[in-house]
Amino acid sequence: MKSMxxxxxxxxxxxxxSALAALSCCLPLGTFALAAVSAGAAGFLLSLQPYLxxxxxxxxxxxxxxACRQRQCGRRRRALNAAVLLFSTGLVAAMLFGSAxxxxxxxxxxxxxLRLDNFRQAFNVAADRTRVVVLLSPT
Amino acid sequence: xxxxxxxxxxxxxxxxxxxxxxxWHAPGAGAVGRIPDARVTxxxxxxxxxxxxxxxxRVVWDYVATYPPGVRWGDTFPEAQFSGAPVVRAIDGFAxxxxxxxxxx
Numbered sequence: 001m002k003s004m005x006x007x008x009x010x011x012x013x014x015x016x017x018s019a020l021a022a023l024s025c026c027l028p029l030g031t032f033a034l035a036a037v038s039a040g041a042a043g044f045l046l047s048l049q050p051y052l053x054x055x056x057x058x059x060x061x062x063x064x065x066x067a068c069r070q071r072q073c074g075r076r077r078r079a080l081n082a083a084v085l086l087f088s089t090g091l092v093a094a095m096l097f098g099s100a101x102x103x104x105x106x107x108x109x110x111x112x113x114l115r116l117d118n119f120r121q122a123f124n125v126a127a128d129r130t131r132v133v134v135l136l137s138p139t
Numbered sequence: 140x141x142x143x144x145x146x147x148x149x150x151x152x153x154x155x156x157x158x159x160x161x162x163w164h165a166p167g168a169g170a171v172g173r174i175p176d177a178r179v180t181x182x183x184x185x186x187x188x189x190x191x192x193x194x195x196x197r198v199v200w201d202y203v204a205t206y207p208p209g210v211r212w213g214d215t216f217p218e219a220q221f222s223g224a225p226v227v228r229a230i231d232g233f234a235x236x237x238x239x240x241x242x243x244x
Contacts, residue, residue: 040163094164101155101165107177111166114154114184116192120212122180126150127211130240133219134151134226135190135202137158138166 031066032088035059039092056092063088140230141176144237149178156184158200192216201225203233207240 035056042052067081101111112118123131141151153174155166165183174181184190190199193216203226204219211217221236223229 040160042163101181101183102168102171104181105172105175107175109180111155111171111181111183114182114189116188119152119154119182119189123152123206123212128208129148129150130146130208131206131210132149132151133189133204133206134153135193135200136153136155136170136226137162137200138155138164138170139159139161 031059031063032084035063035088036091039088039094053092056088060088060092140234140237141174141178143234147178151176151179153179153181154184154189155182156187156190156198156200158187158198199224201227203229205233205236 038052038059039056042049042056063085067085101113104111123133141149151174155170157163165185166181171181182189187198190197193199193202193204202222202224204222206217207220210220221232223232226233
Protein backbone atom coordinates (compact mmCIF):
# COMPACT_ATOMS: atom_id res chain seq x y z
CA MET A 1 0.00 0.00 0.00
CA LYS A 2 2.77 2.27 0.98
CA SER A 3 4.63 1.62 -2.27
CA MET A 4 1.45 2.48 -4.25
CA UNK A 5 1.14 5.79 -2.39
CA UNK A 6 4.81 6.43 -3.01
CA UNK A 7 4.36 5.65 -6.69
CA UNK A 8 1.35 8.00 -6.96
CA UNK A 9 3.28 10.77 -5.25
CA UNK A 10 6.28 10.20 -7.50
CA UNK A 11 4.14 10.25 -10.63
CA UNK A 12 2.39 13.43 -9.44
CA UNK A 13 5.73 15.11 -8.87
CA UNK A 14 6.93 13.89 -12.26
CA UNK A 15 3.76 15.24 -13.90
CA UNK A 16 4.18 18.64 -12.24
CA UNK A 17 7.87 18.67 -13.14
CA SER A 18 7.20 17.80 -16.78
CA ALA A 19 4.44 20.44 -16.95
CA LEU A 20 6.83 23.02 -15.53
CA ALA A 21 9.55 21.90 -17.93
CA ALA A 22 7.16 22.21 -20.87
CA LEU A 23 5.99 25.61 -19.66
CA SER A 24 9.52 26.88 -19.13
CA CYS A 25 10.48 25.51 -22.57
CA CYS A 26 7.80 27.50 -24.34
CA LEU A 27 7.57 30.36 -21.88
CA PRO A 28 10.70 31.22 -19.87
CA LEU A 29 8.52 33.53 -17.81
CA GLY A 30 9.92 32.24 -14.54
CA THR A 31 13.48 32.97 -15.58
CA PHE A 32 12.67 36.52 -16.64
CA ALA A 33 10.47 37.08 -13.60
CA LEU A 34 13.35 35.96 -11.38
CA ALA A 35 15.65 38.40 -13.20
CA ALA A 36 13.15 41.24 -12.72
CA VAL A 37 12.46 40.46 -9.05
CA SER A 38 16.16 40.11 -8.32
CA ALA A 39 16.93 43.43 -10.04
CA GLY A 40 14.14 45.14 -8.11
CA ALA A 41 15.29 43.66 -4.80
CA ALA A 42 18.83 44.86 -5.51
CA GLY A 43 17.48 48.40 -5.19
CA PHE A 44 16.82 48.12 -1.48
CA LEU A 45 18.77 45.06 -0.27
CA LEU A 46 21.94 47.07 -0.55
CA SER A 47 24.31 44.63 1.12
CA LEU A 48 23.29 41.94 -1.41
CA GLN A 49 23.19 44.30 -4.39
CA PRO A 50 26.20 42.98 -6.37
CA TYR A 51 25.03 39.37 -5.98
CA LEU A 52 21.43 40.19 -6.91
CA UNK A 53 22.51 42.11 -10.01
CA UNK A 54 24.82 39.25 -11.03
CA UNK A 55 21.93 36.81 -10.50
CA UNK A 56 19.64 39.02 -12.62
CA UNK A 57 22.13 39.07 -15.48
CA UNK A 58 22.57 35.29 -15.20
CA UNK A 59 18.79 34.75 -15.29
CA UNK A 60 18.48 37.04 -18.32
CA UNK A 61 21.15 35.07 -20.18
CA UNK A 62 19.40 31.80 -19.27
CA UNK A 63 16.08 33.30 -20.42
CA UNK A 64 17.59 34.38 -23.74
CA UNK A 65 18.99 30.88 -24.30
CA UNK A 66 15.60 29.35 -23.52
CA ALA A 67 13.82 31.83 -25.77
CA CYS A 68 16.20 31.12 -28.68
CA ARG A 69 15.59 27.37 -28.38
CA GLN A 70 11.79 27.58 -28.46
CA ARG A 71 11.05 26.95 -32.12
CA GLN A 72 7.87 24.92 -31.54
CA CYS A 73 5.90 27.59 -29.62
CA GLY A 74 2.95 29.56 -30.95
CA ARG A 75 3.08 33.20 -32.06
CA ARG A 76 1.15 34.49 -29.01
CA ARG A 77 3.54 32.87 -26.59
CA ARG A 78 6.49 34.26 -28.48
CA ALA A 79 4.95 37.74 -28.30
CA LEU A 80 4.44 37.35 -24.55
CA ASN A 81 8.03 36.14 -24.24
CA ALA A 82 9.28 39.19 -26.12
CA ALA A 83 7.27 41.52 -23.84
CA VAL A 84 8.53 39.89 -20.64
CA LEU A 85 12.06 39.79 -22.03
CA LEU A 86 12.00 43.51 -22.87
CA PHE A 87 10.62 44.40 -19.44
CA SER A 88 13.22 42.30 -17.59
CA THR A 89 16.07 43.62 -19.70
CA GLY A 90 14.90 47.19 -19.14
CA LEU A 91 14.70 46.69 -15.39
CA VAL A 92 18.15 45.13 -15.14
CA ALA A 93 19.61 47.81 -17.44
CA ALA A 94 18.08 50.50 -15.23
CA MET A 95 19.75 48.89 -12.22
CA LEU A 96 23.12 48.66 -13.94
CA PHE A 97 23.22 52.02 -15.69
CA GLY A 98 20.93 54.05 -13.43
CA SER A 99 23.44 54.10 -10.59
CA ALA A 100 24.97 57.36 -11.86
CA UNK A 101 22.99 60.42 -10.73
CA UNK A 102 21.79 63.07 -13.18
CA UNK A 103 23.91 66.17 -13.69
CA UNK A 104 23.34 69.05 -11.29
CA UNK A 105 21.50 72.27 -12.20
CA UNK A 106 23.63 75.18 -13.44
CA UNK A 107 25.76 76.79 -10.74
CA UNK A 108 25.90 73.70 -8.53
CA UNK A 109 28.78 71.26 -8.22
CA UNK A 110 28.26 67.88 -9.89
CA UNK A 111 26.04 65.44 -8.00
CA UNK A 112 28.53 63.13 -6.33
CA UNK A 113 28.05 59.74 -4.78
CA LEU A 114 28.30 60.40 -1.05
CA ARG A 115 31.38 59.26 0.81
CA LEU A 116 31.07 59.99 4.49
CA ASP A 117 34.60 61.41 4.87
CA ASN A 118 34.09 63.80 1.95
CA PHE A 119 30.70 64.87 3.24
CA ARG A 120 32.07 65.46 6.74
CA GLN A 121 34.84 67.58 5.22
CA ALA A 122 32.36 69.63 3.16
CA PHE A 123 30.18 70.10 6.27
CA ASN A 124 33.13 71.25 8.38
CA VAL A 125 34.64 73.48 5.67
CA ALA A 126 31.40 75.48 5.80
CA ALA A 127 31.43 75.61 9.63
CA ASP A 128 31.52 79.42 9.60
CA ARG A 129 28.13 79.47 7.87
CA THR A 130 24.60 78.28 8.53
CA ARG A 131 24.04 74.87 6.99
CA VAL A 132 20.89 73.00 6.08
CA VAL A 133 20.96 69.23 5.56
CA VAL A 134 18.06 67.59 3.72
CA LEU A 135 17.64 63.85 3.19
CA LEU A 136 15.22 62.82 0.46
CA SER A 137 14.16 59.79 -1.54
CA PRO A 138 14.44 60.15 -5.36
CA THR A 139 10.84 59.00 -5.87
CA UNK B 140 11.60 78.39 0.54
CA UNK B 141 15.27 78.94 -0.38
CA UNK B 142 14.28 81.94 -2.51
CA UNK B 143 13.24 83.74 0.68
CA UNK B 144 16.72 83.29 2.12
CA UNK B 145 18.93 85.94 0.60
CA UNK B 146 22.10 85.15 2.52
CA UNK B 147 24.66 84.03 -0.08
CA UNK B 148 26.67 82.28 2.62
CA UNK B 149 23.98 79.71 3.38
CA UNK B 150 25.05 76.16 2.47
CA UNK B 151 22.48 73.49 1.72
CA UNK B 152 23.37 69.81 1.42
CA UNK B 153 20.70 67.75 -0.30
CA UNK B 154 21.28 64.02 0.06
CA UNK B 155 19.26 61.60 -2.06
CA UNK B 156 19.02 58.05 -0.71
CA UNK B 157 17.08 54.92 -1.67
CA UNK B 158 14.23 54.28 0.76
CA UNK B 159 11.13 53.30 -1.18
CA UNK B 160 10.79 50.17 -3.30
CA UNK B 161 10.77 52.43 -6.38
CA UNK B 162 14.17 53.94 -5.51
CA TRP B 163 16.27 51.48 -7.48
CA HIS B 164 18.26 54.13 -9.30
CA ALA B 165 20.07 57.38 -8.62
CA PRO B 166 18.02 60.63 -8.75
CA GLY B 167 17.17 61.66 -12.29
CA ALA B 168 17.21 65.12 -13.83
CA GLY B 169 13.63 65.69 -12.65
CA ALA B 170 14.50 65.19 -8.98
CA VAL B 171 17.85 66.98 -9.03
CA GLY B 172 16.44 69.85 -11.12
CA ARG B 173 13.78 70.63 -8.49
CA ILE B 174 16.45 72.37 -6.38
CA PRO B 175 18.21 74.78 -8.76
CA ASP B 176 19.67 77.10 -6.10
CA ALA B 177 23.43 77.71 -6.51
CA ARG B 178 24.04 77.42 -2.74
CA VAL B 179 22.98 73.78 -2.85
CA THR B 180 25.26 70.77 -3.19
CA UNK B 181 23.53 67.51 -4.02
CA UNK B 182 24.69 64.00 -3.24
CA UNK B 183 23.52 60.47 -4.01
CA UNK B 184 23.92 58.16 -1.02
CA UNK B 185 23.11 54.63 -2.27
CA UNK B 186 24.15 52.98 1.00
CA UNK B 187 22.41 55.49 3.30
CA UNK B 188 25.66 56.15 5.14
CA UNK B 189 24.65 59.65 6.24
CA UNK B 190 21.35 58.38 7.58
CA UNK B 191 23.29 55.81 9.62
CA UNK B 192 25.65 58.52 10.87
CA UNK B 193 22.75 60.71 11.99
CA UNK B 194 20.71 58.01 13.69
CA UNK B 195 22.28 54.57 13.82
CA UNK B 196 19.85 51.72 13.20
CA ARG B 197 17.06 53.85 11.75
CA VAL B 198 16.54 55.26 8.28
CA VAL B 199 16.43 59.04 8.37
CA TRP B 200 14.67 60.43 5.32
CA ASP B 201 12.29 63.13 4.17
CA TYR B 202 14.18 65.09 6.79
CA VAL B 203 15.47 68.63 7.19
CA ALA B 204 18.00 69.82 9.78
CA THR B 205 19.79 73.12 10.36
CA TYR B 206 23.18 73.85 11.90
CA PRO B 207 24.30 77.30 12.99
CA PRO B 208 27.80 78.68 12.32
CA GLY B 209 30.45 77.16 14.58
CA VAL B 210 28.98 73.66 14.75
CA ARG B 211 31.46 71.06 13.57
CA TRP B 212 31.16 67.34 12.89
CA GLY B 213 33.62 65.70 15.29
CA ASP B 214 33.36 62.10 16.46
CA THR B 215 29.61 61.97 15.97
CA PHE B 216 27.21 63.86 13.75
CA PRO B 217 26.24 67.07 15.58
CA GLU B 218 22.83 67.77 17.06
CA ALA B 219 20.72 69.97 14.83
CA GLN B 220 19.47 73.34 15.97
CA PHE B 221 16.21 72.58 14.22
CA SER B 222 15.17 69.29 12.64
CA GLY B 223 11.96 67.73 11.43
CA ALA B 224 10.37 65.03 9.32
CA PRO B 225 8.55 64.60 7.06
CA VAL B 226 9.55 67.79 5.31
CA VAL B 227 5.98 68.66 4.39
CA ARG B 228 5.11 68.83 8.13
CA ALA B 229 8.40 70.36 9.22
CA ILE B 230 8.26 73.15 6.67
CA ASP B 231 6.34 75.54 8.95
CA GLY B 232 8.85 75.01 11.75
CA PHE B 233 11.67 75.47 9.28
CA ALA B 234 10.14 78.75 8.05
CA UNK B 235 9.78 79.89 11.67
CA UNK B 236 13.42 79.00 12.31
CA UNK B 237 14.38 81.01 9.24
CA UNK B 238 12.45 84.03 10.46
CA UNK B 239 14.24 83.71 13.80
CA UNK B 240 17.60 83.97 12.13
CA UNK B 241 18.98 86.87 10.15
CA UNK B 242 19.18 84.77 7.00
CA UNK B 243 15.90 85.84 5.45
CA UNK B 244 16.48 89.57 5.98
